[in-house]
Amino acid sequence: MSAALPTSSREWHLVARPHGWPKAEDFALREAPVTAPGEGRVLVRNLYFSVDPYMRGRMNDVKSYTPPFKLDHPMEGGAVGEVIASNAEGLAVGDHVLHGQGWREYADVPAEHAVKVDASLAPLSAYLGVLGMTGLTAYAGLFEVASFKEGDVVFVSGAAGAVGSQVGQMAKLKGASRVIGSAGSDEKVKLLVEEYGFDAAFNYKNGPVAEQLREAAPDGIDVYFDNVGGEHLEAAISSLNLHGRVTVCGMIAQYNATEPTPGPRNLALVIGKRLRIQGMLVGDHAALQPQFVQDVAGWLASGELKYRETFVEGIENGFDAFTGLLRGENTGKMIVSLA
Numbered sequence: 511m512s513a514a515l516p517t518s519s520r521e522w523h524l525v526a527r528p529h530g531w532p533k534a535e536d537f538a539l540r541e542a543p544v545t546a547p548g549e550g551r552v553l554v555r556n557l558y559f560s561v562d563p564y565m566r567g568r569m570n571d572v573k574s575y576t577p578p579f580k581l582d583h584p585m586e587g588g589a590v591g592e593v594i595a596s597n598a599e600g601l602a603v604g605d606h607v608l609h610g611q612g613w614r615e616y617a618d619v620p621a622e623h624a625v626k627v628d629a630s631l632a633p634l635s636a637y638l639g640v641l642g643m644t645g646l647t648a649y650a651g652l653f654e655v656a657s658f659k660e661g662d663v664v665f666v667s668g669a670a671g672a673v674g675s676q677v678g679q680m681a682k683l684k685g686a687s688r689v690i691g692s693a694g695s696d697e698k699v700k701l702l703v704e705e706y707g708f709d710a711a712f713n714y715k716n717g718p719v720a721e722q723l724r725e726a727a728p729d730g731i732d733v734y735f736d737n738v739g740g741e742h743l744e745a746a747i748s749s750l751n752l753h754g755r756v757t758v759c760g761m762i763a764q765y766n767a768t769e770p771t772p773g774p775r776n777l778a779l780v781i782g783k784r785l786r787i788q789g790m791l792v793g794d795h796a797a798l799q800p801q802f803v804q805d806v807a808g809w810l811a812s813g814e815l816k817y818r819e820t821f822v823e824g825i826e827n828g829f830d831a832f833t834g835l836l837r838g839e840n841t842g843k844m845i846v847s848l849a
């Protein structure tokens with residue numbers, strides 16, 4: 511145990527369920543008392559916490575693969591911090607841990623839910639992104655779910671984001687014949703081609719996705735990694751080659767929709783082209799973790815894999831960081847820094 515503990519912690523609560531775009535009044539930053547950790551628990555000072563698109567789904571009161579956030583309770587999500595008091599074997603003051611109690615300054619975490627991470631191997635924030643949940647999503651979604659193979663032409667949407675930027679680069683590293691990305695600004699498009707080595711990229715806000723994709727992939731695509739849904743998915747189905755594969759990872763274009771969104775109008779093409787369209791959840795792919803860490807750490811060390819992070823400073827800006835993510839204000843992983 512350590513001596514001087516803080517007396518209170520600020521934490522974000524969901525106070526009303528958003529309808530459409532989340533509004534500031536749906537959230538509140540509240541103070542809660544901090545107490546010494548009970549048996550088998552540690553008190554963690556959060557240094558970074560993650561805001562992720564899936565959290566929008568948890569703000570709705572619907573049955574899903576993760577339970578909804580409870581109103582007037584602290585929100586949850588990935589976080590990395592430093593143990594400042596320990597009442598658990600194997601975790602000591604000063605250790606850095608990854609855990610699931612983000613959106614707050616101090617977290618009282620059961621030891622079995624805290625994973626030790628090494629600040630000397632990678633910057634701590636990387637355990638939320640390139641070496642963390644979004645990285646594993648990209649890795650599993652490309653190599654396992656899409657059954658990627660050398661020579662494939664790969665198209666990824668949300669390509670300048672955390673998952674998408676890793677998908678495109680890993681496809682190149684493993685021998686894709688062509689990698690195409692779409693993103694929401696000309697600056698992001700430039701980054702994809704000039705820094706991440708994509709063969710082609712386009713700004714989906716500059717014209718119809720189907721047309722821009724056809725131009726970027728004149729011989730069609732073999733894999734579509736979907737982070738967006740909607741118009742992107744329809745365009746990809748049109749461009750997919752025989753036996754093409756789609757990993758449906760996310761559909762961010764519809765997360766704030768207030769009405770059911772239309773499906774792809776060309777779904778019948780799935781038959782003749784014998785397409786495989788498969789949803790994924792990263793949680794199903796934990797068995798890949800050791801291989802993922804080994805490969806990605808190697809590519810990071812050699813400089814072959816690049817990544818960006820967008821930091822929003824201060825717990826009080828947590829809500830703005832989240833809505834900024836939904837608006838595309840991030841390049842790479844969006845992270846709230848409390849360090």
Ligand SMILES: NC(=O)c1ccc[n+]([C@@H]2O[C@H](COP(=O)([O-])OP(=O)(O)OC[C@H]3O[C@@H](n4cnc5c(N)ncnc54)[C@H](OP(=O)(O)O)[C@@H]3O)[C@@H](O)[C@H]2O)c1
Binds near residue numbers: 692763836842
């Ligand atoms: N299935 C799983 O297990 C799993 C796990 C992690 C993430 N995901 C999903 O993967 C996707 C990417 O997640 P991430 O964490 O890497 O987020 P991210 O891509 O880093 O950030 C979200 C990005 O989405 C783009 N966006 C927002 N609205 C859009 C729209 N209407 N049309 C096209 N793009 C839009 C924005 O970039 P632009 O500037 O390019 O618009 C924004 O930067 C999300 O759909 C997420 O839900 C799924």
